[in-house]
Amino acid sequence: MAPRLIPAHRPETPLTAGLPGPWTAIAIAIVLAAYPLLMRELGEDFYITLGSRVLILALAASALNLALGYGGMISLGHAAFLGAGAYTVAALAGQGINSAWIAVPAAVAIAGLAAFLVGAVSLRTKGVYFIMITLAFAQLFYYLAVSLPVFGGDDGLQLTERSNVPGIKLENDLAFYYFVLFTAGLAFVLLYRLVSSRFGRALLAIRENERRVAAVGYPVFRLKLMAFTLSGGLAGLAGALLANLSMGVTPHTLAWQQSGLLMVMVVIGGSGYFWGGITGAAIFLLLEEAVSTHTEHWNLVLGVLLLIIVMVAPNGVMSLRERVISQFRRKSTQ
Amino acid sequence: MNPILHVEHLVKRFGGLVATNDCSLEVASGEIHALIGPNGAGKTTLLAQLSGELASNSGRILFQGRDVTRLPVDKRVAAGMTRSYQITTLFSKLTVRENLAVAVQARTGRFFDVFGTVAGDSDIEDGAAQAAESVGLLDMMERVVGTLSHGKQRALELGMALACKPKLLLLDEPMAGTDPEESQRMGDLIHALRGEHTVILVEHDMDAVFRLADRVSVLVAGHVIATGAPEAIRANPEVVKAYLGDEEDEKEAA
Numbered sequence: 001m002a003p004r005l006i007p008a009h010r011p012e013t014p015l016t017a018g019l020p021g022p023w024t025a026i027a028i029a030i031v032l033a034a035y036p037l038l039m040r041e042l043g044e045d046f047y048i049t050l051g052s053r054v055l056i057l058a059l060a061a062s063a064l065n066l067a068l069g070y071g072g073m074i075s076l077g078h079a080a081f082l083g084a085g086a087y088t089v090a091a092l093a094g095q096g097i098n099s100a101w102i103a104v105p106a107a108v109a110i111a112g113l114a115a116f117l118v119g120a121v122s123l124r125t126k127g128v129y130f131i132m133i134t135l136a137f138a139q140l141f142y143y144l145a146v147s148l149p150v151f152g153g154d155d156g157l158q159l160t161e162r163s164n165v166p167g168i169k170l171e172n173d174l175a176f177y178y179f180v181l182f183t184a185g186l187a188f189v190l191l192y193r194l195v196s197s198r199f200g201r202a203l204l205a206i207r208e209n210e211r212r213v214a215a216v217g218y219p220v221f222r223l224k225l226m227a228f229t230l231s232g233g234l235a236g237l238a239g240a241l242l243a244n245l246s247m248g249v250t251p252h253t254l255a256w257q258q259s260g261l262l263m264v265m266v267v268i269g270g271s272g273y274f275w276g277g278i279t280g281a282a283i284f285l286l287l288e289e290a291v292s293t294h295t296e297h298w299n300l301v302l303g304v305l306l307l308i309i310v311m312v313a314p315n316g317v318m319s320l321r322e323r324v325i326s327q328f329r330r331k332s333t334q
Numbered sequence: 335m336n337p338i339l340h341v342e343h344l345v346k347r348f349g350g351l352v353a354t355n356d357c358s359l360e361v362a363s364g365e366i367h368a369l370i371g372p373n374g375a376g377k378t379t380l381l382a383q384l385s386g387e388l389a390s391n392s393g394r395i396l397f398q399g400r401d402v403t404r405l406p407v408d409k410r411v412a413a414g415m416t417r418s419y420q421i422t423t424l425f426s427k428l429t430v431r432e433n434l435a436v437a438v439q440a441r442t443g444r445f446f447d448v449f450g451t452v453a454g455d456s457d458i459e460d461g462a463a464q465a466a467e468s469v470g471l472l473d474m475m476e477r478v479v480g481t482l483s484h485g486k487q488r489a490l491e492l493g494m495a496l497a498c499k500p501k502l503l504l505l506d507e508p509m510a511g512t513d514p515e516e517s518q519r520m521g522d523l524i525h526a527l528r529g530e531h532t533v534i535l536v537e538h539d540m541d542a543v544f545r546l547a548d549r550v551s552v553l554v555a556g557h558v559i560a561t562g563a564p565e566a567i568r569a570n571p572e573v574v575k576a577y578l579g580d581e582e583d584e585k586e587a588a
Contacts, residue, residue: 010476013428019453198439198447205436208425215385215423216437216498217411219445226446 012322015204018070019196020274028275029185036177048173049245052180054285056241059184061265062191062277063234068263069272070195071227072207076131076259077118077138081232083254084111085239087145090157090249100163100170104183107240108233114141115232119225135256142254156250163244170244180241187234194230195274203227207272268309270316279317283309338363338502338532339384344393346379346556353379355556357393361502366524366533368543368564371553372576377536378420380553381504384534385417386410397502411440414501418494420510420536422487426480430471430490433479434462437497465497469523485516492523502532509539521546544568552576 010016032055039047060082067073085107092103122133145151152158162170170176194200202223205213214220243249252258261284269280287305292298313320339361346354353376361367371377382388384395386407395403402410425433438461439452452458466472469489474482479490488508495503508524509517521542527533528548537543543550544564551561554576560567567573 010431011429011478013432013478015425015428015432193451194448196451196453197449198444198452200448201436201439201452202445205425208427209423212419212423212425212494213436213440214387214407215411215417215419216494217408217416217440219406219408223445 014208014272015201017319017322018204018272018274020192024275025188025192028278032181033178036174040174045173048177050285050289052173052177052241052245054282055177055180055184056238056245057262057265057285058278058281059187059241060235060238060277061262061269061281062188063231063238064262065266065269065271065273065277066191066194066234067228067231068266069270069276070200070207071203071224071231072210073123073224073228074131075122075134075228075231076256076263077134077136078232078235078262079254079256079258080118080138080141081111081115081235082239082242082258082262083141083145083249083251084114084232085236086243086249086253087151087157087239088236089163089240089243090159091150093159093161093163094157098161098164100165103163104237104240107243108236111236111239112229112233115235116225116229118232119228123221123224123228135259138254138256138259142251142256145251145254151251154251156248156252158248159243162247163240176244180245183237183241187237191234192274199223199226204272264306266316268306268316270313270318273316273318276316276318283317336363337361338398339534340394340396341384342394342396344380344383344395345391346376346383346388347391353556354383354390357553357556357558359551359558359561361532361534362549363532364529365548366528366535366546368535368537368547368550369553370537370540370543370550375553376556377553378506379556381417381506381534381536385415385504387417408440411498411500414499415504416495416498416500416502417504418491418506418508420507422484422491424479424487424490424494427478429476429478430466430482431459431462431475433490434465434493434497435459437494438462438465441498461497465493468496468526469493470519483516485512485519488512488516488520489523492520496527496531500531502534503527504534504536506536507538508535509537509542517542 035051036048039045064075064078067075088107088110089103092106097103118134118137122130125133146153162176165179168175168179170179202213202218206220206223210220265280265284266277268283269278270276288302291301295301309317337360341357341359344354344357357380369377379388383390386405390403394401397413397415402413425436435458438458442457463472466475469492471486471489471493474486479487492508509520512520517539524533524546535547547564549561550564550567551558552567552573559576560570560573
């Protein structure tokens with residue numbers, strides 16, 4: 001038996017940088033729980049709904065981050081899984097099935113199944129080919145939704161009411177916010193466990209050097225497929241919430257621009273950082289909101305702002321933390 | 335002789351090129367079996383076929399009597415065959431400890447365990463420390479691999495394969511790019527494996543090969559033309575003509 005050495009300092013590496021600290025999570029949870037109450041006090045109910053929207057897209061971006069940031073699978077087709085979740089909820093509602101206990105798990109299952117099938121084919125390719133084939137699959141879903149009458153064509157599907165949760169009226173925007181917070185919170189706890197588990201470490205290792213991971217005996221393809229499936233399932237969960245927020249779904253949710261937006265959010269926030277998806281979604285949506293109330297040409301202004309962010313923090317906003325810490329260390333040793 | 339590995343009439347074609355041509359080989363349990371041959375003889379291709387990275391067109395690979403010809407890499411590692419790389423293939427942004435931990439974790443299975451946390455898993459930590467000790471890297475556990483010297487990276491390359499606790503190690507030019515001192519140290523590490531592991535050693539450094547190997551096989555154009563003790567191989571006229579002779583010619587030409 002080799003002696004155990006207890007090191008003074010373990011350097012932060014890509015393996016540990018992607019893992020969250022529990023105190024940050026608790027602080028964020030408290031802030032998010034207090035936020036709508038503050039907005040109600042201020043009489044700004046609109047911002048409660050905006051908060052729900054940020055949380056839902058934060059979940060969708062974090063789902064993509066699992067595949068893209070942790071697994072190194074650059075998917076340009078995640079709108080398909082978001083849309084699969086949203087369409088499942090809307091289609092079930094059209095059949096008179098409004099119970100959240102049925103609709104939400106069904107949305108996750110359908111989106112997960114779609115991701116499993118797409119992944120089983122796409123993950124046999126690498127690099128640009130993977131990007132293109134995921135995009136192609138997403139377009140396939142898009143045209144399916146547009147052309148099939150059961151999915152409402154260009155108009156999509158409307159909800160007459162939000163999903164039913166016994167004892168809670170989700171029509172109330174405050175109640176809906178807490179429903180979203182609770183659901184997304186559960187998903188983040190799951191993600192947290194996932195990325196700090198044996199599976200999570202294997203996934204990070206695959207991103208760093210796939211060939212070596214295979215050589216030491218991991219079933220790389222199956223691990224990536226599992227990550228892609230879970231990522232798709234979580235995106236489907238976000239889609240189910242999104243359909244409830246918007247009271248329906250249009251093919252726009254499935255469009256490639258939506259996949260691109262999710263990717264922009266992950267890149268801004270920090271791909272491969274636990275809070276990357278959340279940070280990116282919050283920055284993007286809040287900037288969009290702030291700029292669009294002031295000018296008609298908000299797209300241009302937003303584009304410039306995003307460009308500045310990416311130039312200041314090419315590895316995402318979450319990577320700034322390490323940079324600040326390492327600069328502080330350098331100064332203190334000088 | 336108690337063979338651990340039987341290679342029977344193995345073939346690998348890349349389009350019209352036959353890289354491995356009716357290759358047959360027997361490796362005895364516990365020996366260091368060197369595989370030598372001129373550039374382009376197909377040594378690396380054969381190694382990739384043995385490890386499972388390349389599928390074979392025909393022929394059989396029997397490991398401990400079991401046909402592994404169609405098994406994927408992970409199943410072969412689980413059975414006890416692990417390779418190392420000629421071009422260092424490490425997680426260069428991770429520490430030595432993290433590199434070895436990834437390899438040890440693979441050995442302990444539970445690939446789809448999404449709940450148990452890996453932080454502070456003592457089985458993994460101990461396994462990593464053990465592997466580090468066996469290649470002399472115990473005092474560098476927290477160093478980021480990209481900052482290590484080439485020689486240390488080569489040692490870790492061997493450590494990664496050892497961390498899988500293989501019965502059969504497939505070493506692809508472990509001395510590649512090392513200076514004489516590092517090469518000597520790597521030789522000592524490989525020498526220490528004798529008995530505990532069976533080793534197939536692909537190596538260009540002839541001094542190391544003749545010093546370390548129990549037996550040597552000579553690969554020419556994807557075919558084993560001779561197998562025997564180092565002295566016998568050195569004296570074999572066919573080998574001298576096909577391989578060592580070539581090297582002499584090259585030296586003269588240069």
